[in-house]
Amino acid sequence: MSAQPTASEQIIHVVDDDEALRDSMTWMLEGNNYKVATYDSADAFLRVISPVMVGCVVLDVRMPGMSGLELFEELGRRGCTLPVVFITGHGDVPMAVSALKKGAVDFIEKPFSEADMLRLIEQCLMLERGNRDKRLQEADTVRRLEHLTQREREVLGLIIIGKLNKQIADVLGISIKTVEVHRARVMEKMGVNSLAELVQHVVTVDPDKVLR
Structure with a gap:
């Protein structure tokens, strides 16, 4: 197994029982300036x-013991x-x-070209970065809501x-001026400058966290 991944950078995790494939994937990915960690079984990956962890997983469908599909389902159960x-x-x-129907990004058939694999890898890494940014934004919004x-x-x-504002004042039984004060404080505490930005942030989180 190659060096263990760190939390500070995206890693391509290659899980395959074929040593020759793991070696060739390592050579190809490191040659294209990617970080890679390899595992010879599903159990080896589950242990770490x-x-x-950030990055993506390249996973063989058929492996001795736990198959790639079984590992994929286990990762889902663990919230990976x-x-x-x-x-x-x-x-x-x-x-x-x-x-794919259960949430995998794509698959690639053997033998595959370096260009096709690198295209899928970059697609996965971009997706992971976007998802991570979204989770960070949601966490920040929840923190501000509190x-x-x-x-x-x-x-x-x-x-x-x-x-x-007039409708809010009527619903809450307060003056429009008071609504304006509360509205300004909401905008300040949520760290936004416009109504559109406020709505964009808030609609991404559980409504119960907004209204509780």
Whole structure:
């Protein structure tokens, strides 16, 4: 097995029982300035996965012991969000298609070209970066929501369903001026400069976290 991954950079995790394939993947990926870690079995990979790992997984469909599909399902149960590309033989395509329906990014048939594999790798890494940025934004929004007062939450809830200041004042039984003050505080605490930005941030999180 190659050097263990760190949490600070994207790693391509290659899980395949074929030593020659692991070696060729390592040579190809490192030659294109990617970080790579290889594993000779599903169990070997499961021993090192953690929530802080970033990157993607290149996974063989057929392996002794736990198969690639079984590993993929286990990763889902463990909440692993790393994008997965399957390596398949010709006869494994139906299984790979089934994996796509369950959330895998794509599959590639053996023998595959370096260009095709690198294209899929970059697609996965871009997807993982986007998903990670989204999770960080959601976590920041939730943190900011926790600093709102109950009244500010009520005003926010009415803002995001499109109520105007006068309508909010009528619903809450307060003056328009008071609504304006609460609205300004909501915008400040949420770190946004416009109504569109406020809505964009808030709609990504669980509504219960907004209105509770």
